[in-house]
Amino acid sequence: MSSKVSFELKATDGAARTGVINTPRGDICTPAFMPVGTAATVKAMMPESVRATGADILLGNTYHLMLRPTAERIDRLGGLHKFMNWERPILTDSGGFQVMSLAGLRKLTEEGVTFKSHIDGSKHALTPERSMEIQRLLGSDIVMCFDECPALPADRARIAESMRLSMRWAKRSKDAFGDRPGHALFGIMQGGLESDLREESAEALKEIGFDGYAVGGLAVGEGQEAMFDCLDYAPGYLPEDKPRYLMGVGKPDDIVGAVKRGIDMMDCVLPSRSGRTGQVFTRHGVVNIKNARHSDDPRPLDEACNCPACTNYSRAYLHHVFRSNEMISGMLLTWHNLHYFQEIMDGMRTAIAAGSFAAWEADFHAGRASGDIEPV
Template sequence: MGKFGFTVQATDGKARKGVISTPRGEIRTPAFMPVGTAATVKAMMPESVRATGADILLGNTYHLMLRPTAERIDRLGGLHKFMNWDRPILTDSGGFQVMSLTDLRKLTEEGVTFRSHIDGSKHKLTPERSMEIQRLLGSDIVMCFDECPALPADEATLAKSMRLSMRWAQRSRDAFGDRPGHALFGIMQGGDNRALREESATALKDIGFDGYAVGGLAVGEGQEIMFNVLDYAPGFLPEDKPRYLMGVGKPDDIVGAVERGIDMMDCVLPSRSGRTGQAWTRRGQVNIKNARHMDDPRPLDEACTCPACRNYSRAYLHHVMKSQEIICSMLLTWHNLHYFQELMQGLRDAIGAGRLSAFVADFHAQRAMGDIAPL
């Protein structure tokens, strides 16, 4: 079994280009991880996701533990085999979904009891159980079990929640044990409070992890607050380990996070947007539902090489969206994932060449132009 490792190959300001080594393959950083919530990136085949340039996918502990259950996936040979993805997988701990999706939950020092959003059945999630589920799934990168408070929150609430998460981080580390070839990431909390972020980072470093996440952002606080936190938070974490910003994000969030030293991100945005008729392009967002596209023979993006742009017109995409045809979700999701991965490759190349600021300026200038003029 190969080892888990991280190498920084180049830096430009705070931004880093590198590679995470795992037994299942290398992950080029900065990396964007498409989200395969229920063991599938919606509307995509795994080989298509790989064709967009994705090196790693994210799976959701909460959804998979409820359906089809971690025990069943384990009996069927693990998550990689189950979903036909032989490259790295990161699983979240279930903490965020429990907080955000379940009204009926009870939080104690031990963990969280909650009712399933599917059938109302009762479940318990603790640091130990989260580690057990993620072991049964067989994911390559395992996340600590934490509590993610909503922002805004007062300092006392943030402090209490963060310190509980740090105690859970220690329990997660103890329960994870020694698993060669698999990595465990700690999650920094503390909301938008600098002193609490630093306290959280110190606690995590004392425990010792293979990578570190900046948690508790992208929870509705807005880009300005998020960037303010990212101006200092990554610097509290070890330089020789990957830094993962959870749940981000829009293209301009991604670019700003990379500028501030983030190595990994994930978001449902490209796939969710694709199913609702939103396409992300170099020139910003395109709403394919708009009537202006009805007679437009041009592609979504002339410069894009994805199947949607190579082979189909805006007029066709508008038609299949209006007709609620499944191919619309497939094509727009493929395009969005392709665009996100192309953006990551552009960032990696720019950092490697020491011209990140020029790349970022060009990125913003193209977006400011807006969509191509209607015919």
């Protein structure tokens, strides 16, 4: 076990990379997908079940946890790892994105953001310093800088102004983070879909110096093509010897496209949220379990999958429990989705190490394009 956080690049294939992030709480194999444990839980999953899917690291959410149960309470109870019974690494986001997307009546100044809680309307303030304090109280292994993320589309002047504010906040985050052996601080590149602003942001972050670097401000409404266009150049502006994290992504083909372009880490609520709404990701595309075609189908969701939903239950049963609003439905479908996402990551790591990423990617897309099995 490492006493500090470090990154070791093991192999590359084109722009795709595989490596390992060493942390005191365990190694994170990259490319890595981080299930989202917003409020100190991956919804519908036990922590040991999340680990069984192959996850090395979880994401916790500063905004949600500061409001309920509060970072101070979690700290008194022994920190987030102990609180939620997850002893492996945890990354916490800074709260900036949720303030943009959830909070009511927010006010942005050079100092930070004041906002009203979406839960009870109470007033709160988040600054780079307060975000660092909350994440320290939570005890997360990877801490994210506090940044401002404008929703796209936005005009160039607004994106540039926002990016430069985020860079000033990045410096304040680094200063407030201080010296914390065993914990890492990641900077967040902004700049919308403007190559020169992305480069300016990357240069500012490198000058400050971080343990890893995120590509922020994507997957906020710009569409996959525009996101991939940005990822064709943005990761290349960041240091090769540090992990690169694409925040809030995504669907299976988004993830594969991002890794192809040099991304090492991703997170998304999609596998768990979709599982609760009956949407299932398989190697043959997306299955909607609520459809009547599954009601008499004795076959598994995916015969090649060895998750509990596929090895122990039929489509007919999964359809029935979903239509009956039974809790086990969200549990089994979420487990399957998380298992499938981790299977994709494992497949990519193996293919990159073997120098066969292009062939793996072609098989991946061909399988998903083939469509679901014929109805019975």
